[in-house]
Amino acid sequence: MTDSSPKTLIQSLPSSFEAGPEWLRLLRGRAADALRAGGLPTKKTEAWRFTPVRSVVEAVFSPAEGDALSVVSALPEGVTARSLREVLESEPGLLDGRLDFAGTPEHFAALNTALFTDGLWIDVPDGTAVDTPVEITHAIGRAGVSYPRVFVTAGESAELTLIETYQGETVGGLTNSVVELDVGRNAKVSHVRIHENAGMQVGRVDVRQAADSVYRSTVITLGGALLRLDVRSLLDGKGAECQLDGAYLVEGEDHVDHHTRVDHRAPHCRSNQTYRGIASGKGTAVFDGIVIVHRDAQKTEAHQENRNLLLSDTATIHTKPHLEIDADDVVCSHGATVGALDEDQLFYLRARGIPADLAHAMLTYAFLESIIDRVGHEPTRTRMREALIARIPHGDEIREVT
């Protein structure tokens, strides 16, 4: 394939796909149809209103050779991680009906479904609890588009911690990822996602939760020319619980854009979202979160909070937490704040002898670190703190004193 614009790319998508099992060909065909019908989003697309989507759409849409998706940790016992391509070839019926469980995707996720060539399937069987995290690294080393695809299945009462890191210094590349997690009854999945790459990223995380399952997502975004991530959870079984946390830091001319959506479709479920961000320089940060409580989801408890620090006059923050409630017996709250560093706290630190710039850095770090602090796995917290420290002024001094 030669370099092409997304428009010609979409036009060139086949109306019927030739390779792979029939169900996958259909899946890809439906995604291609959705793209032909709806195209890629523009500034007029409501859910993309604040995303400078043009620059994504104008990215060079030639495939980056060899999507560098790899499991970097030793696989803990009980977990299997297989190449999607290999599974689709050797056991073509195995994943029938399981991908795109949230329905036919649109926009960039549809592009991923139509065009992904490989990916990972991580499976934790029923009753298997794994302490050691599984770590996946997406190393983005070249310009061009890559379509990482990850499918996670956690069986009944399974436990898993998944860490994804997106790294790379290549400006001009586009990573268009889709991660799906199918969380079984009473299973517990912790999902950490660290964005450290400089290029453009569009990502979708889809979660489906069976009864009494727990899903915890922590997203750390440390800059990026353009990042758009949608994390969506379907609370499908009674008593399921999800926690969506995020911390983002933008500077320079970064644009990061986090969207969340929680669908309460079953009764007695809980969801809790806490996103915190800092914008400085000419950076822009967007948080848009929606909780939808469907009619039958009585006894829902849903909370949503987005707090931001705006550290320069030229930075921008958009925040829009919102609720749609169709049930009557629910407890829901949402809130957003945008402010500056607390003057009382700054003065307290300085009055003890800490120089102003270090005091700023300490408070900035603490603001985001509180999100990391909610991650249960200590080595993972350490890793995330290190990633944050690397991006904060006076990082070495902060490392010294924390």
Add this chain to the structure above:
Amino acid sequence: MLKIEDLHVEVDGKTILKGITLDIAAGEVHAIMGPNGSGKSTLAYVLAGREGYEVTKGSVTYKGQNLLEMEPEIRAAEGVFLGFQYPVAIPGVSNIYFLKAALNAIRKHRGQDPLDAIDFMKLSKEKAGLVQLPDQLTKRSVNDGFSGGEKKRNEIYQMAMLEPSLAILDETDSGLDIDALKVVAEGVNALRGPERAMLVITHYQRLLDYIVPDVVHVLIDGRIVRTGDKNLAKQLERDGYSEVRDAIQP
């Protein structure tokens, strides 16, 4: 050590301090007593360098230098300590590590090497013991979830760690029951010494039963209206501020 001359201070265009003159020598403990709104906390904040306080007249000389020109952190490094009336909570910033950063910044300013972790922890244990501050509180986030008494003990613990030359204690007694007051006062007394001056700001005489001052000043409406020895505090307790106020403004 500290020489305040004819200090006038405005906050939001309103004159709060209307000509304070005060001279504190090393080794002395001065108390400033006054009713609410007399300007006590304003004086404390001006000395510590808080923004938003405009000095319209007068001077403050500390160890021969113009204190008012220094940034708050330089004042701290030069040995000025403010014990806050309402210590702020700083979630996410560990009490002990923030203090380590503070102590080492001050040591750097003085041309000393930073304390290593072991020496620092040893020092911390000793000073926390002085005010019976439980070990786990030193490790928590600064003042986060601390009770009123724990916050004040934390202030004195920090003062003991930083060993200031001039300690300004702003209503350290407020919100303390009598047992906590005694603990805090003992901590303060342990830090009295010939090289150290203290300015103890309080509304009530009670604290001065435990921290016995050398000199007592009465601050009313931005002016020091009386100066005396510790017996002045007792007289105030007996007669109230209105008596003094009436005496000067018949």
